[in-house]
Amino acid sequence: MRNFYVILLFLLGLNLFLIASADRLPNETNENQIFTIDTEIKAIGIMSEESSVDWTIDYQRLYMNGEYDYGHIHDGILNTTETIAILQWDDSLRSSGGSIAMGKKISYNSKNKASSRYNLQTEKVMTYRTKEGSHLFGGESWSLDVAGNWDLKRENIRCVFADSQPDYFPAFCNIVKAGSSIVNFNTGQLSTRGVSRAVTYYTQYPAALNYLIAVRPDSKMNSPAMGTIKTNFGVSIMEARNQSNNVSATNTWKDSTSATGGIEKFQKKFTYESGLKF
DSSP states (O other): OOOOEEEEEEOOOOOOOTOOOOOOOOOSSOOEEEEEEEEEEEEEOOEEEEEEEEEEEEEEEEETTTEEEEEOOOSSOOOOEEEEEEEEEEEEEESSEEEEEEEEEEEEOSOOOTTTOOOOOEEEEEEEEOSSTTEEEEEEEEEEEEEOOOOEEGGOOOOOTTTOOOEEEEEEEEEEEEEEEEEEEEEEEEOOOOEEEOSSSSSSEEEEEEEEEEOOOOOSSSSOOOEEEEEEEEEEEEEOOOOOOOOOOOEEEEEEEEEEEEEEEEEEEEEEEEEEOO
C-alpha cells in the first residue's frame, strides 16, 4: 500500500494584488441573528449528519425623495452604491457502519464584523474506525460571492487620515470557493475549520474566507489513515475602475488535490481576503 505525505499551505491576501482588490461589504440589517449548534457523537453503526447555511444580504445608500433607500434583494444589475454578499456553506457525513467519535460546532452572527472577526465559523474533529468493511463518506463546501456597483469614496471611508478629494470605489464581482470530500474512508482522524466575513460597517475591513483540513492516522492505531481525500479551492475576480462598469482586471485560479491509499499526513490551509486599497 502506498503512503502519501501531502502538505500544501496556500495564502492569498490583500497584499498580493492591491490593484485588483476592491470589495466593499454590505452593512448589517437592523435586526441581527445569532445562533450556535454544538454536536457530539460517539456511536457504532450507521450514521448520518448534515448542516448548511445559505445567507444573502443587500445594502445600498441612495438618497431619493428626501430619504435614504438602503436597498433590498432583487434581480438584475446592482444600483449605484449597492453591494450584495451571498455566503453558502454545506457539510455532510454518512457511514455504512463502523465506530465514530465526533465533535462539531457552528457559530453564526449577522452583525457587522471587524478584522479578525467573522460572521460564520465552523469546526469539526472526528475519528472513524471501520468494522466489517464499513466506509465513511462526506463533503464540505464554502462559497462567498460579493459584488457591488461604484460608489463615492467620501461616503464610505470612516478614517480621519483618508484623502478628502472626491474619488470613487469601483464596481467589482468576486467569487471564492473552498471544499473537501472523503470517499471510502476506513480509518483515521479528520479535522476541519472554516471562517468567513461577509458584513461590516467600516470599508477598510475586507471580505474573508479561510479553510483548513487535516487528516492523520488514528492515534490508537499503528497504521496510516485509509481512504480518499480531495480538496478544491478557486477564485474568480472581476474589478472595474472609478465610475466605469467595464472590467479593468480579472484574476481566475484554482487548486485541487487528491490522495488515495495509506495517508500519513494530509493538510491544506486556504486563506483569502479582498478589500480596498487606501
